[in-house]
Amino acid sequence: MVRSGPCGILCKNYKTLPVHKRSFHSREQNCDVTVVGENGQTRPCGRVCKNISALSDHKRRDNSEHKTCNLPVIGDDGLQRLCGKVCKSALDLSNQKRIHRKRKPVDVN
Structure with missing residues (x-):
């Protein structure tokens, strides 16, 4: 088991540690997906997510095409x-x- 610094999570091995750090300890991420606003004009989404994992969830849930x-x-x-x-x-x-x-x-x- 490998400890992941200040968050205290235990990772199975050294390969899963960088994945955990990248997913949960990255900086804030801005969504750059182009969306159509209520007035019919295109604009960037611009939502600020706390990390890469949250940004991925946001894109899948809120910005996928109809x-x-x-x-x-x-x-x-x-x-x-x-x-x-x-x-x-x-x-x-x-x-x-x-x-x-x-x-x-x-x-x-």
Whole structure:
């Protein structure tokens, strides 16, 4: 076990110590992703995150491009069409696709 200085975390070996330091003990990071503001103009996000790990989480959660669900569904009219739901992130899209995979009861009448 290797101790990581003042934070007191124990790392398994010398290879994991630099990863820990880079992820949790880096300086503040600014998000430089270009986003579209409410007025339709593009601007840099500019959010200040406390370290690289927080910046990575922010980019994945808040600044990922919108994704559209393209799985086929059966509409109320009985015709097959694409879902078309717009999801904010890749995680939301994954959850949306999971909804389509759930089994639905079949009406035998």
